Amino acid sequence: MHQRLAILTAVVCAFALVVYASADRAAPEQPAALAVPEMKFNDVKEIAPGVFFRYSSISATDPKIPFGGSNNIWVVFKDYVFVVDANFPKEAADVIAAIKKTTKKPIKFVLDTHHHGDHAYGNCIWAKEGAQIIASTPTTRLLKTNGPKQWEDAAKGAMGREDLKANELKQADISFDDKYVLEDGTQRVEIYAFGHSHTSGDAVAYLPKQKILCTGDACVNGAFNFMGHADSGSWITCLEKMEKLEIDLVCPGHGKVSRKDLLTTQKRYFADMRAQIKKGVEAKKSLEDITTALDMPWYKEWTGKDAKDIKDNVKHVYDELTGKIDHERIGSRPAPLDWRGNPTEIASGESRRELGTK
Numbered sequence: 001m002h003q004r005l006a007i008l009t010a011v012v013c014a015f016a017l018v019v020y021a022s023a024d025r026a027a028p029e030q031p032a033a034l035a036v037p038e039m040k041f042n043d044v045k046e047i048a049p050g051v052f053f054r055y056s057s058i059s060a061t062d063p064k065i066p067f068g069g070s071n072n073i074w075v076v077f078k079d080y081v082f083v084v085d086a087n088f089p090k091e092a093a094d095v096i097a098a099i100k101k102t103t104k105k106p107i108k109f110v111l112d113t114h115h116h117g118d119h120a121y122g123n124c125i126w127a128k129e130g131a132q133i134i135a136s137t138p139t140t141r142l143l144k145t146n147g148p149k150q151w152e153d154a155a156k157g158a159m160g161r162e163d164l165k166a167n168e169l170k171q172a173d174i175s176f177d178d179k180y181v182l183e184d185g186t187q188r189v190e191i192y193a194f195g196h197s198h199t200s201g202d203a204v205a206y207l208p209k210q211k212i213l214c215t216g217d218a219c220v221n222g223a224f225n226f227m228g229h230a231d232s233g234s235w236i237t238c239l240e241k242m243e244k245l246e247i248d249l250v251c252p253g254h255g256k257v258s259r260k261d262l263l264t265t266q267k268r269y270f271a272d273m274r275a276q277i278k279k280g281v282e283a284k285k286s287l288e289d290i291t292t293a294l295d296m297p298w299y300k301e302w303t304g305k306d307a308k309d310i311k312d313n314v315k316h317v318y319d320e321l322t323g324k325i326d327h328e329r330i331g332s333r334p335a336p337l338d339w340r341g342n343p344t345e346i347a348s349g350e351s352r353r354e355l356g357t358k
Contacts, residue, residue, distance in 0.1 A: 033248045034047060034048055034210065034211070034212070034248045034249050035047075036249065036256075036257055036258065036259065037053065037257055039053075039055040039256065039257070040055070041055060041056065041057035041058075041065075041068065042054070042055065042056070042057065042068065042094075043055050044098050044101075044102070046102070047212070047249060047251075047257065048207070048210040048212060048249075049210075050075060050076040050077075050186070050187060051073065051074075051075050051076075051207065051210055051212060052073065052074050052075075052076075052098075052099075052102055053071065053072075053073050053251055053257055054071060054072040054073075054095055054098055055071060055256065055257075056068035056069050056070060056071050056072070056087075056091070056254070058222070058224065058254050058255065060222050060223035060224060060303060060304060060305050061223075061304045061305060067118075067338050068091060069087040069088045069091040069118040069119075069122075070085045070087050070091075070113075070118045070119050070216070070217075070253050070254065071085070071251065071252065071253060071254060071255075072084060072085055072087060072095045073085075073205070073212075073214045073251050074095075074099055074102075074107075075187050075189055075207065076102070076103045076105060076187070077105070077108075077182070077184050077186060077187045078184045078185065078186045078187075079105060079106075079184070080105055080106055080107070080108035080109070081099060081103060081105050081106065081107045081108060082108065082109045082110075082111070082182055082187075082189055083095070083099070083107060083109070083110045083111070083126070083131070084110075084111050084113065084205050084214045084216070084251075085110075085111065085112065085113055085119045085120075085216060085253070086110050086112055086119060086120050086121065086122035086123045086125075086126055086133070087118060087119065087121075087122040088117060088118055088121050088122050088161070088163060088164075089121060089122050089124060089125050089163035089164065089166070089167050090161075090162075090163040091118075091122065092122030092125035092126060093125055095122075096125065096126070096129060106129070106130060107126065107129045107130070107131045108130070108131055108132065109131060109132055109133075109134055109174075109182065110123070110126045110131045110132070110133050110134065111133075111134045111135070111191060111203060111205055112133060112134070112135040112139055112143075112172060112203075113139075113202060113203050113204065113205075113214075113215075113216025113217065113218070113253060114139055114198060114199040114201050114202050114203070114216055114217060115135075115139045115142040115143050115146075115147065115199060115201060115331070116199070116217070116226075116229075116337075117150075117151075117154060117337045118337065118338075119216060119217070119253065120135075120139070120143060120147075121151065121154075121164065121169065123169070123170035123171070123172075124167045124168055124169065124170040125167070126170075127170050132173040132174055133170065133171070133172045133173045133174070134172065134173070134174045134175075134176070134180060134191065134203075135172035135174070135175060135176075135201065135203070136175070136176060136177070136193040136201045136202070136203045137175050137176065137177050137193070137201070138193075138199070138200040138201030138331070139172065139199070139201030139202075139203065140171070140172045140175040140201075141201075142199070142200070142201060142331045142332075143169070143171055143172060144171060145332070146331070146332055147169050147171070148169055150334055151164060151168075151169040153334065154337055161337070176191065176193065177193065178192070178193055179191065179192055179193070187207070187209070188207065188208060188209055189205050189206070189207055190205070190206045190207075190208060191203055191204070191205050191206075192204050192206060192241075194218075194237075194238040194241045194242065195234050195237060195238045195241075196230075196231040196234040196235070196238070196327060197218045197230065197231070197234060197235035197238040197239070198216070198217040198218050198225070198226070198227075198229065198230055198235065199217075199229040199230070199331055200229070200231075200327070200330070200331050201331070202216060202217070202218045202238070203216065204216060204218055204242065206245055208245075208246070210248070210249075211246050211247050211248040211249070212247070212248065212249045212250075212251060213242060213245060213247050213249070213250050213251065213260075213263075214251045215242070215250060215251065215252050215253060215263075216253040217252075217253035217254065218235070218238060218239070218242070218253070219239065219242070219250060219252050219253070219262060219263055219266045220252045220253055220254045220255050220266065221250075221252045221254070221255025221256050221257075221258050221262055222254065222255040222302075222303050222304075223299075223303035223304065223305040223310060224253075224254040224255060225266075225269070225310075225313060226312075227312065227313045227316040227317070228312070228316065228330075228333060229330050229331050229333065230316065230330075231320070231327045231330075232270045232273070232274055232316070232317050232320060233274065233320070234327075235270055236267055236270050236271055236274075239263050239264075239266060239267040239270075240267070242263050243260070243263050243264065243267075247260040247263075248260070250262045250263060265302060268298075269296075269299060269307070270317075272296050272299075272307075273294070273296070273307065273313070273314065273317050274317055274321070276290070276293070276294055276295070276296075277290055277294075277314065277317050277318050277321055278321055280293065281318070281321050281322060287314075287315060287318050290314070290318060291308055291311060291314045291315075292308065294307055294308040294314060296308075
């Protein structure tokens with residue numbers, strides 16, 4: 001009897017010790033969120049192991065700051081490098097030089113997030129490095145059908161870009177519909193085409209291991225939204241799809257690296273603008289009156305610009321809501337070299353100097 005009691009006591013004590021030890025043991029630590037880098041124009045920072053971000057010059061409020069094209073991100077795989085956005089030819093060469101300071105591995109793939117010149121015209125320079133160009137099916141189509149004429153217009157005349165005059169448009173090598181994946185056991189990049197946002201062919205690159213989203217111009221950090229090729233309603237839906245991803249850092253097409261809430265801020269711009277313009281349309285107000293009444297003080301706090309002063313975007317949404325835009329054909333319009341300019345003026349060479357393009 002005493003022996004059984006002793007055994008039972010020992011079992012109870014052992015169980016109590018296990019419970020105590022379990023309760024006292026600290027919960028496993030969650031990986032720390034990636035730091036948002038502090039950067040100056042043309043800086044390169046390793047934002048995660050093997051993932052680099054180059055911050056291109058841009059300003060929505062200071063015309064003296066030259067437009068340096070798109071931001072660029074590159075991911076170093078085991079045997080090669082993957083790059084987000086081709087930039088312009090001149091800037092592509094600058095980015096290649098920066099990449100070679102971070103790794104000796106060859107550049108194998110470059111993603112055109114869309115067909116605009118500051119994201120795709122550098123394709124020819126990357127191809128000389130042996131890289132293949134990846135693009136969504138709509139971007140591939142737009143580069144083929146409209147790219148040659150738009151390239152020619154952007155290059156001609158005294159105001160044309162010298163780097164376009166010295167090169168030829170390079171088409172995409174790899175086209176995909178919805179998703180394309182690169183993986184080698186060390187790195188994984190998931191490329192998604194969520195739908196029509198900034199253009200009909202926008203693609204984003206997601207790094208699930210690092211929780212980094214590279215958005216191209218589907219999300220920017222500042223007053224850098226050119227909407228001439230956009231579907232603002234669909235754009236909101238695309239941003240909502242991005243919000244479902246697990247994200248630490250957003251690397252935008254233009255502007256500084258930010259947290260995931262940048263997606264929500266970008267979405268709010270379109271949602272608020274659409275709601276206020278829709279209300280004005282229903283009240284049968286003129287475009288001028290709707291523009292004057294646009295009230296989005298938070299947008300100026302974010303970007304330094306008043307939303308009502310970006311009249312081209314207001315007019316675009318107004319035209320959408322009044323049935324004046326065919327989103328199926330909108331990408332055939334001239335593609336801008338700079339988000340600040342009227343694409344028709346840029347294509348004809350009238351306003352490049354004031355825009356600070358080269």
